[in-house]
Amino acid sequence: MHIDLSGKTALVTASTAGIGLAIAEGLARAGAAVVINGRHQETVDQAVAGIVARIPGAAVRGVAADVATAAGCAALVAALSQTDILVNNAGIYGPQDFFATDDAEWQRYFDTNVMSGVRLARAYLPGMAARDWGRVVFISSESAFNIPADMIHYGFSKTAQLAVSRGLAKRMAGSGVTVNAVLPGPTLSDGVKAMLQDTAREQGKSIEETARDFIKQHRPSSIIGRAATTDEVANMVVYVCSPQASATTGASLRVDGGVVDSL
Template structure:
C-alpha cells in the first residue's frame, strides 16, 4: 500500500517527542507538509531537526505554542489558517490517587487532554468541510476503556476523546471529512523509557526487556506480550489520515496490543 499525502498539510499537536514525533515523521515520509508543535521553542527546533534527519526531503515547520490554552490555539491558527489533517496528540498523564487529586488537577487534565482537541477541531473542521476532504484523529488510549484505578482523572479524559471523535464523525457525515480516535496501549515512548531507565540499568536489562516485563506485570491481558513501539502507533495514525482510509470514520482504532479484553 502506497500512502501519498503530497499536497496535504498536517498539524500534530504535542509532537516534540514520543508518539507525536513518530506521527510527524510518518506523515512527513508520506509527503505531507507537517507542522510540529510543542510549548518550548528549543524542543520544537529539536523535533523539526529530528523529522528532517529521518526524512531528508521533509516539508516540516515548527510552532511553539501551548495548545491547552485559547491563546495558544489562536497563535496556531494565525500561523497556519488551514490544514487537511489534524492529529490531536497533545496529552499529559501521571498516577495520583483519586482522593488526593484536587479540582485544579482535574481541570488541568481536562484543558490539556480534552479541550485542546475540541478547540482545534472547532477551528479547522469548517475549512476541511469546505474543501470536501479532511482527516481528524484524536489520540486516546486503552485507558479509555480500562480505566486505571491510580489514574482515574487521566482515564476519564481519554474516554472523552473517544466520545468527541465519535460525535464529530456524525456531525461531519457525508462531507468527505473523517474523524477517528486511535487507542495506543503500553508504548515504549520517551516517557516510558524515562520511567524504566533506572530499573533497566540496575537489572542489566535492555529498555525493551524492561518494558516487556512492565507489560506482563501491569497489563497481563496483552496479547503481544510486550510494549508497542512509537512507530507501530504512528503507522495506524498515518493510515487513518490517508485516502485509503476513506471508509473509516467514527471508529476507535486500537493499537493496544490486545490489552482491551473485549470483542
C-alpha cells in the same frame, strides 16, 4: 498499499518527541507538509531539524504554542490558518490516587487532553468541510476502556476524547471529512523509557526487557506481551489519515497489543 499525502498539510500537536514525533515523521514520509508543535521553540526547532535530516526534502516547519490553553490554541491557529490533517496528540498522564487528586488537577487534565482537541477541531473542521476533504485523529488510549484505578483522572479524559471524536464524525457526515480516535496501549515512548530507566539500571536489564516485565505485572491481558513501538502507533495514524481510509470514521482503533479484553 502506497499512501500518498502529497499536497496535504498535516498538523500534529505535541510532536517534538515520542508518539507525536513518530506520527509527524510518518506523515512526512507519505509526502505531507508537516507542522510540528510543542511548547518550546528550542525543542520544536530540534524536531524539525531531525525530520529534515532523516527525510531529505521533507516539507516540515514548526509552531511553538501551548495547546493546553485557549490562548495557545489561538496562537497556533493564527500561525496556521488551515490544515487538511489534524492529529490531536497533546496529552498528559501520571498515576495519582483519586482521593489526592484535587479540582485543579482534574481541570488540568481536561484542558490538556480534551479541550486542546476540541478547540483545534472547532477551528479547522469548517475549512476541511469547505474543501470536501479532511482527517481529524484524536490520540486516546486503551485506558479509555480499561480505566486505571490509579489514574482515574487520566482514563476519564481519554474516554471523553472518544465521545468527542464519535460525535464529530456524525457532525461531519457527508462532508468528505473523517474523524477517528486511535488508542495506543503501553508504548515505548520517551516518557515511558524515562519512567523505566532507573528500574532497568538497577536490575541490569534493557529498557525493552523492563517494559516486558512491567506489562506482565500491570497489563497481563496483553496478547503481544511487550510494549508497542512509537512507529507501530504511527503506522495506524498515517493509514487513518490516508485517502485509502475514506470509509473509516467514528471509529476507536486500538493499537494496544490486545490489552483490552474485548471482541
